[in-house]
Amino acid sequence: MADVLSQSEIDALLSALSAGELEPEELPKEEEKQKVKVYDFRSPQKFSKEHIRALEVIHDNFARIISNYLTAQIRRNTKVKIETVEQITYEEFIHSVPNPTIMMVFKMIPLNGSVLFEMNPTFSFKIIDILLGGSGDKVHVNKEFTDIDKNIIYKIGSGIIANLKLAWEDVLSIDTEIETLDTNPALNQTLAPNEAVALITFSAEIGDNNTFLHLCIPYLSIEKFLDKLIMQNWFRAEDSSDNDIAHENIRHGIDEVTVNVEAELGKTSILVDDFLKLTQGDVLMLNEKVTEPIKVYIEDELCYCAKPGTIGKKVGVSILDTIRKDVEGDE
Template identity: 55%
Template sequence: MADVLSQSEIDALLLALDSGELKPEEITNEEEKQKVKLYDFRSPQKFSKDHIRTLELIYDNYSRIIANYLAAQVRTTVKVNLEYIEQTTYEEFMHSISNPTILNLFKLQPLSGTLLFETNQQFTYQIIDILLGGKGEGVYKTRSISDIDRNIIMKINQALVAHLKLAWSDVLSVEPEFEGIETNPALNQTLAPHEPVVLITLSVEIGKNSTFLNMCIPYLSVEKILDKLVFSYWYQESDENDKAETQEKIVENLNKVEVPINVLLGKSQISVHDFLSVMTGDVITLDTKCDDPLKVLVDNKVHYIAKPGVVGKKLGVQVISVNNEEVDGDD
C-alpha cells in the first residue's frame, strides 16, 4: 500500500514544485527506480530464498561439526563460522579462488555430478605445520605440495567431506564419496562457465590465523531434490517420521502390559447358611454343562469364547471365537 501524505507534506511538495526546487520528472524517475529491479539473464536465480535458508541451516550445523573435528586433530581452539551463501556462476567461482589452491572433488549421493570443496594453501599449510609439530603461526609462502603434504591433507579433507553426511542428515540421507584433489583450478572444467552454482563460504580461525573455505554446489546436482530443500517439506517429513516412530513405541510398550485373564466355568446361587456349611468334598451345581463353551474374561470383560480341555498335565481352554462386540465397544 502506498504511503499516505499528510496535509503539511502535500503543501511542502506543492511549494517545492512551484518554486522550481523539485521537477515532476525527478518524482517519476524516483518511483521508477523503486519499481524496477535489475536482473541478469546470463545468470538466472534458480535457488529460491527457501532453498538458501535451508542450506544455511545445513552448513551452519556443518561448521560446528568440523570445528570439533579440527580442534581434536590440531589440539587447539578452532572456530568455524558460516559467512555467507550466494548464487553465482561456475566461472565467477573459479575466478574468485586463488591459484594454486587445494580443490577437493567429491560426490554426494543422491546428488548428481561432482561437487567442489576449496581449502586454500594458507589453511592447508597451517594444518600440516601443526600436525608435524609446529606452532601453526605466521604467513605461509606458496610452494608446491610434496607427496607427504598431499597424503596428510587428503586424510584431513576426506574427513571434512565425510562429515557432510551428519550435517545433511536432518534434511536428506547422503553418502559422501571423496574422489581426489586438484592444485590448479584452471584444469578443472567440470561445468559450463555460466552454469549456476551456490557458493558456501566458511571462515576458519586457528590460533591467530584466519582463512576461508569455499564449497561449490552446482544447480544440476540439487535439481532433483530441490523440493526437499523447502521448509514445509522438511518439517512435514520430519513430523511424519516422528509420528510413525511414536506409534511404534506406543505399540511396543502396550504389548508389554500384563492383563488378568480369567475363565468363567459357570455360576451358582446358594444361601448364606449353605455357604457357611460348605466343606471339602461338597459339590456345588453350576448353571452350565460340562460341554458348554466357556467365557474368557480379560480385565473382567468377556473377550473370547472357549472350550475346556487338558494341555499336558494342566487344565486349559481353546479359543473358538472372539467376542467382537465387546472388543469394539472397548476400543
C-alpha cells in the same frame, strides 16, 4: 520528484476549485514511473531465498561439527563458522580461487554430479605444519604442494567432507565419495562456466589467524532435491492417515506379545520321602491363609495381588492391586 506545494498554494487551488475557475481534470498529475528490475540472463537466479536460507542452516551445523573435528585432529582450538551463502556462476568461483590451492572434488550420493570443496593455501599449509610438529605460526607460504603435503591434507579434507553426512541427516540421507584432489583450479572442468552454483564460505580461526574454506554445490546436483530445502517441510506434521497406520501397527505388534503369567497360591516344603508317598486326597499346608490375596507373576516378576475364583467353568484370578516395585524402591 514532484514539487511539494506550500500551504498557500494548496489554499489557492482549493479556492479555485470552489469558485469553478479550475476543473479537477486540469490539476497537474504526477507522471507514472515504471519500475524496472535489472536481470542478468547470463547469471539466472535459480536458488530461491528459501533454498539459500536452508543451505545456511544445514551448513551452520556443519561448521560446528568440523570445528570439533579439526580441534581433535590438530590438538588446537579451532573455530569454524559460516560467513556467506550466495549464488554465483562456476566461472566466478574458479576465478576467485588462488593458484595453487587444495580443491577436492567429491560426490554427495544421491545428488547428481560433483561437489567441490576448496581449502586455501594458508589453511592447508597451517594444518600441515601443525601435524608435522611445527607451531603453525607461518601465515604466508609461497610454494607448490608436494606429494607428502597432498597426502596429509587429503586425510584431513576427507574427514571434513565425511562430516557432511551428519549435517545433512535431518534433510537427506547422503554418502560421500572422494573423486580427485587438484591444486590448480583452472584445470578443473567439471561444470560449464555459466552454470549456477551455491557458494558456501566458512571462516576458520586457528590461533590468531583467520582463513577461509569454500563449499561449491552446483544447481544441477541438487535440482531434483530442492523440495528438501523448503524449511516448512522439515516440521510438517504427518497426515492423519499415516498416524492411523502407525497406531494400528503398534497395536497389532502389542497384540502378538506372549508373556508367561503365573498365580501363586502359596508355598510349602516337604521331605523327598513324603513327596514320593503322596497319593490322591492328601493335603498340603501352604504358608498363605485362605483369606489373604495370592501373588501374580509376569515373566517371574511380581506384578499383582489377586484373589482366586472361577470364570465360568475355568479357574481364574481377579486382580486386586498393582505392585509398583519401582515406586517402593525410589522411596
